[in-house]
Amino acid sequence: MPRRAASARPTFTATLKALDDLAGTGAKISVRITDLDRGTAVLNGDDFVTLPVAGLGVVPLLVETAAGFEAGTLDPLEILDRSVIDPVGVGGVWQHLKAPALPLVDLAVLTASTGDALAANALLHRIGIPAVRARIEALGLSRSALLDRFRDERGPDDAPHFALGSARELAEVFAALVNSQAVSPGVSAQVAEWLSLNHDLSLVAAATGLDPFSHENDEHGLLFINKTGRDDGIRVEAGVLAGPRAGVSYALIVCFDDLSIYHRMRAHEAFRTLGMELMEYVF
Template sequence: MGTSEPVEGFRNSSGSDATPGRRAQRASRRLPRRAAVGRRSFTSTVRALEELADAGARVSVHVVDLDSHVHVLSGDDHVTLPVAGLGVVPLLIEVAAGFESGTLDPLEIVERSDADQVTTSGLWRHLHAPALPLEDLAVLVATSGDPIAANVLLKRVGHDRVRERLESLGLRRTALLDRFRDQRGPDDAPHVAVGSTRELAGLFSALVNSQVVDAAVSAQVAEWLSLNQDLSLAAASTGLDPFAHEHDAHGLLFINKTGRDRGVRVEAGVLAGPRAGVAYALVVCFDDLSIAHRLRAHDVFRVLGIELMEYTH
């Protein structure tokens, strides 16, 4: 499936090896560990991730319990990897902070032509409206990852302010490197954004705990992300309506953001049910040689989603 470096290993909170007999076969890797005592383990997720890593993919995962703050599953969660469109979350945080402080007017009208265009994806390029208010652009970015809307917001806010915001939040392995582009040349940043799953899961945990900038900013960003319509990866296991899931009849609290690029699939979010709540992040980088390779990467997210649901319900 690829030629990337193998995953370092997976850990969870109990400290016992799930498959000790394989230690001699993989001397360079720490082996999976069982999940928190009294909870369902993430055995299937660990197995799926190891199989994908053995096939050459690079994988990174982090799951943390919102109440106990125990890291119930982790693997290579310190490694910085490309996160594609998930990089808009720091941008949304800076935009929300600007609205809260008054340095940005949510109703300021900005032109679509103010930023470089992207023709390969997005909704705004299909709309007749040539200009929209900043707050509407934030909604477009959160719900569909619209690249033109993100580029316009980034130009209005500036890379420096996003970088400073990340630094103030203590995020050292997460960065929004560049705008969205149809093509990346040798003089462009190699990726839109990078991050580690430990930091990304921690960021989503902080959002729902009102710890990102302040309570108002956290609530605004969480509200925008609750509108995200991409529930096709780990979120597919929630059974939520992609177009109306912010008030679930079964009391499921869920926010997420995904990222997609050639050979990159990413998701981070928060899932809370009647038994527990978790923040999670998963990155898979793979050689996108065929539909089969791509679907195999997608399957890992769905396995994680099922076990997240089992953990929280």
């Protein structure tokens, strides 16, 4: 798409104010916006800091799954029965479906589109956490880690979080996906296709006006993929947004004291403020 002059692009002052206000309440924040054309940072704040990223940690799992499909070490139609997986009810739809077993490729779709914890755990059961950790290392992500499977409750003997990451590395991964640089063009395209089905457009993506259930082909020329992560006091989103003027990869991690609905909505509003200014930047 043609790119116009950048002289009038926004400076994200509203986003900075919203994030400063959150930081003033004790929230931990990591943010990164990278211009895809230039490869330079448009906005960064503590983007090197490693923080919990909740369900966004499934992205390396999806990359490893797609790489297995491409290499032939995994059969996309291999059936996995959920009876071999410990029940988990933190999110997703498979736990509500009658089908007791699904192929690996459908589990990947559920993991990417609905944040299905049971489907993600099933993929982890088949692929193994060590393989995903090796993939994280191969992708050059030194500040990211997959620690554990999804759990309804975490005890003293469990890892404190599902996954960790930094905004800089999350933005780099999404840039690599759309630039066909994550493992291979085929793997990049497959993971980007899965992520384009994501239904959670309630944070940064709320500003796009896209249909949460059908947004892979936007009539206004908006290219968008994203993944979110949610846990108690944790909100995360990373993705790629491209329009006629520019394209960006972005990531925002906010860890806050979830003491009330007000505290939660203030965190959500910071994501939506970022979304509005990203839309102004790319259009």
